[in-house]
Amino acid sequence: MAQDSPKGTCGRQPGGLGSPPAGVPPDGPRDAGKATLPSSSLTPEDWEIFGRLTSTELTDEERKAAVTPARIDPEEGTLFAPHFHPEWVPMELVQARLAAAFPAARERFVVPTQHNVIAAAGQWSGVEADVWSRKCGMKLQLLVHLKAERLAKASAFSAMIERTFRYRELQLLDILELAVRPDAETEAELARAGFADADLELAAAGCARLKAMIDGSGIAAGPGAAMLKNRLATDYMEIRERGKDPVSLDRLLSLVNLLKARVKARPDPERFCGADELIEEARSLGAGIVIPHPPRFWPALLAELDADGWEVWNPSTPSHAAFLTECLARRGRIKRPLLAFMGDDTHMSSKIRSHMVNYRDGADREIGFQPAWKDPETAAALRAAGQSRRRTMEEYMERLA
Numbered sequence: 001m002a003q004d005s006p007k008g009t010c011g012r013q014p015g016g017l018g019s020p021p022a023g024v025p026p027d028g029p030r031d032a033g034k035a036t037l038p039s040s041s042l043t044p045e046d047w048e049i050f051g052r053l054t055s056t057e058l059t060d061e062e063r064k065a066a067v068t069p070a071r072i073d074p075e076e077g078t079l080f081a082p083h084f085h086p087e088w089v090p091m092e093l094v095q096a097r098l099a100a101a102f103p104a105a106r107e108r109f110v111v112p113t114q115h116n117v118i119a120a121a122g123q124w125s126g127v128e129a130d131v132w133s134r135k136c137g138m139k140l141q142l143l144v145h146l147k148a149e150r151l152a153k154a155s156a157f158s159a160m161i162e163r164t165f166r167y168r169e170l171q172l173l174d175i176l177e178l179a180v181r182p183d184a185e186t187e188a189e190l191a192r193a194g195f196a197d198a199d200l201e202l203a204a205a206g207c208a209r210l211k212a213m214i215d216g217s218g219i220a221a222g223p224g225a226a227m228l229k230n231r232l233a234t235d236y237m238e239i240r241e242r243g244k245d246p247v248s249l250d251r252l253l254s255l256v257n258l259l260k261a262r263v264k265a266r267p268d269p270e271r272f273c274g275a276d277e278l279i280e281e282a283r284s285l286g287a288g289i290v291i292p293h294p295p296r297f298w299p300a301l302l303a304e305l306d307a308d309g310w311e312v313w314n315p316s317t318p319s320h321a322a323f324l325t326e327c328l329a330r331r332g333r334i335k336r337p338l339l340a341f342m343g344d345d346t347h348m349s350s351k352i353r354s355h356m357v358n359y360r361d362g363a364d365r366e367i368g369f370q371p372a373w374k375d376p377e378t379a380a381a382l383r384a385a386g387q388s389r390r391r392t393m394e395e396y397m398e399r400l401a
Contacts, residue, residue: 041205041208041209041212042209042212042213045240046209046213046240047213049236049239049240050210050213050217050236052239052356053227053232053235053236053239053356054217054219054224054227054228054232056088056224056227058088058089058093058352061355062352062353063093063352065351065352065354066089066093066094066096066097066348066351066352067093067096067097067100068097068100069097069098069100069101069366069367070351070364070366071101071366071369072100072101072102072103073101073102073104073368073369074103074104075104076102076104076105077104077105077106077107078105078107078108078389078390078393079098079102079105079107079108079109079110079368080108080109080342080368080370080389080390080392080393081098081109081110081111081344081367081368082109082111082113082126082143082145082290082341082343082396083113083128083143083290083292083311083314083341083343083344083345084112084113084343084344084345084346084347084348084367085112085113085114085115085128085345085346085347085348086112086114086119086348087114087347087348087349088226088227088348088349089348089349089351089352091112091119091120091121094112094121094348094367095110095121097367098110098367098368101366101367101368101369102368107390107393107394109124109393109396109397110122110124110367110368111124111125111126111145112126113126113127113128113143113144113145114127114128115128115130115168116128116129116130116161116164116165116167116168117161117165117226118151118154118158118161120148120151122148123147123148123149124145124146124147124148125145125146125147125148125150125151126143126144126145126146127143127144127161128141128142128143128144128292129141129142129144129160129161129164129273129278130164130167130168130272131164131272131273131274131275131278132267132269132272132273132274132275133274133275133276133299133300133303133305134274134275134276135275135276135303135305136275136297136299136300136303137299138297138299139267139269139272140275140291140297140300141291141292141293141297142275142278142279142289142290142291142292142307143289143290143291143292143311143341143343144278144282144287144288144289145287145288145290145396145400146282146285146286146287146288146400147286147400150285150286150287153285154285156281157278157281157282157284157285157287160273160277160278160281163273164271164272164273165225165226166225166271167267167271167272168228168229168230169220169225169228170271171230171263171264171267172228172229172230172232172233173211173214173228174263175207175230175233175256175259175260175263176207176208176210176211176214176233177211178259178262178263179200179203179204179206179207179208179233179256179259180204180207180208180211182200182259186259186262187200189258189262190255190258193254193255193258195251195255195258199251199252199255200255202248202252203237203252203255203256203259206233206236206237206240206252206256207233207256210232210233210236214228230260230264233256233260234253234256234257234260234357235356235357237249237252237253237256238253238357238358239356239357275305276305276306279305279306279307280306283306286400287400288308288396288399288400289305289306289307289308290307290308290309290310290311290339290341291305291307291309291310291311292311292314292341292343292345293311293314293316293317294310294311294312294317294324295317295319295320295324296316296317301324301327307338308338308339308396308399309328309338309339309340309341309392309396310324310328310338310340310341311341311342311343312324312325312328312340312341312342312372312378313342313343313370313372313378314342314343314344314345315344315345315362315364315365316345318372321342321372321375321377321378321381322375322377322378322380322381323381324340325340325378325381325382325385325387326381326384326385328340328385329381329384329385337395339387339392339395339396340382340385340387340392341392341396342370342372342373342389343370344365344366344367344368344369344370345362345365346362346365346366346367347362347365350362350363350365370389373388373389
């Protein structure tokens, strides 16, 4: 699945989603799939919240937020952004944000890496692909960067990404189903965590309503499927329950996040392409490969995948930057030098929708800001490896030429 900009990927469904779609009764769909509920349970408020959360049309407030960075570095001359997610924010707004954040930057490598959607920015294109590593026995993520002009010959690679695209949508549906029909092991874990039957009933009712609107809207069959992400469940409930008991809301969100963690901990290998197969196809296009979040995937560090480098720092895995840099240097003396990357992993939704939902994780991230480059211990390890932000960027761009 390729796109020129995030806006082209996530267009609204015909007729909009702020009200029930044609053929759906005003109080909701009659057949909501497995997670069934009485049709009278859905209200205009439910549809209005669903419409706002799945819309890709930016309000004036959101467009202003998109081009206004939270931080500015007036002196940095190198803008290196190999790992960020524009989501449905058009790249021209992202570029305006970066121009304001890095006014002195003359050397730039800015490549969007959507989850399982190939996106382009200028001469570069990129994607963050979910893959299954048989060698590691686990799901991994890979950052893939390549010249945008090579996408014309990337039909096989695009098909592999397309296959994995539905993974996150299916994961959301798995979370909703687990809330409505928890297995005995899940119920036991919820009880150990201190949740009562009433907590699960509230979560199940909310998840059933959301599942019914997903089914009734038809969003999963169109480009709007890109909006069906895991956090849709918590975002919907946070808005719907806002203004009520805050303690109850916190418990509800914590319960749904526990269900999310259970689903994510048991991925289905059949939903993914193999890591080695995807890397081989990407290499045939002259693409570069980076392993993000390495502390989260320790086995991948030993698997010797064909990668150009590792992410030694990421806001979600900020520890071990100096240690990982030293590991890369040792490996690089044996085989082709491995480069040290740092990814800010910014999701633009956290920048434009903070007025709607509370983004507890990721709200402080900013595209291009990776403080570990200037951390004294990490900087020393980088110098010993002959690397720096500028040198890593230049070497990587040479490999992609």
